[in-house]
Amino acid sequence: MAAFEYRQAAEIRDMFARHDCRYLFIGKSGAILLGYPDTTQDADIFVQKSIENGLRLVSALRELGFSLTDADADEIRRGKDFVQLKSGPFDLDLIFAPDGIESFDQAWLRRSEVDGFPVCAIDDIIASKHAANRVKDRESLPRLEDFRRYLQSQIRP
Amino acid sequence: MKPLPDIDPRNRADFEAAAKRPLPLRMKYAFIKTYKPVMDDARFRSFDTMADYRKWCEENLPSWLGYGRV
Numbered sequence: 110m111a112a113f114e115y116r117q118a119a120e121i122r123d124m125f126a127r128h129d130c131r132y133l134f135i136g137k138s139g140a141i142l143l144g145y146p147d148t149t150q151d152a153d154i155f156v157q158k159s160i161e162n163g164l165r166l167v168s169a170l171r172e173l174g175f176s177l178t179d180a181d182a183d184e185i186r187r188g189k190d191f192v193q194l195k196s197g198p199f200d201l202d203l204i205f206a207p208d209g210i211e212s213f214d215q216a217w218l219r220r221s222e223v224d225g226f227p228v229c230a231i232d233d234i235i236a237s238k239h240a241a242n243r244v245k246d247r248e249s250l251p252r253l254e255d256f257r258r259y260l261q262s263q264i265r266p
Numbered sequence: 267m268k269p270l271p272d273i274d275p276r277n278r279a280d281f282e283a284a285a286k287r288p289l290p291l292r293m294k295y296a297f298i299k300t301y302k303p304v305m306d307d308a309r310f311r312s313f314d315t316m317a318d319y320r321k322w323c324e325e326n327l328p329s330w331l332g333y334g335r336v
Contacts (some may be wrong), residue, residue: 110299111299112297112298112299113293113297113299114290114293114294114297115289115290115293115294116290118293138297141292141293141296141297142289142293144281144284144285144292145281145284146280146281146283146284146292146295146296147296148295148296148297148298149296149297149298150297150298150299150300150302152297176309177310178310181310181312184312185312189312189313189314190313190314190315190316190318190319191312191313191315191316191318191319192310192311192312192313193305193308193310193311193312194309194310195306195308195309195310196309196310200306204316206315206316207316208316223289224289241316241320241335242335242336243320243323243332243333243334243335243336244329244332244333244334244335244336245331245332245333247336248332251274252274252277255273255274255277255278255281256277256281258272258273259273259277259278259281262273
């Protein structure tokens, strides 16, 4: 499978908008949308956990080309905390309850919009990596925190 | 604009260079694809809780992938 690219992110954005899905880009893919220069493999999406949003999400994913069995679809609708999809045109991680973020609604209030992509605030991206506390998170956090300071310097008077 | 003093100068240079690139190009440079053993060997996985997912990663993925907790 080829690497994720802008065109596919735009397909997510447009399809999810058409289906009225509530989601945010999160993780390193979210940071990249905010301008962070680094490498990653997959796109991570923070999805609002609700029956209605789950139903809309399944419809959008199927229309994007993800092959979902009825059992897969049911697990997405139920909003399991973490779902990993490798059955579509690109790999996608669905995260319904990321570590370190209290609620989707709070993260939504803090979000940024970049080219129409809803993206978690850099504070939330960093908080989730601190809370996950994996080796790969520990390695990336110093640079991500530098990026947060850089973003803050750009909005200073 | 006054740069903050506690940003690594190499990182700041990277951030400033990235800011000059259009988003599609930033994404072209950022997303790569390499095979991740075990992780990439199933078409669908789901976990009831993030703790279940973290535990599965620690028990099943090679440690060098970096998914183990510190």
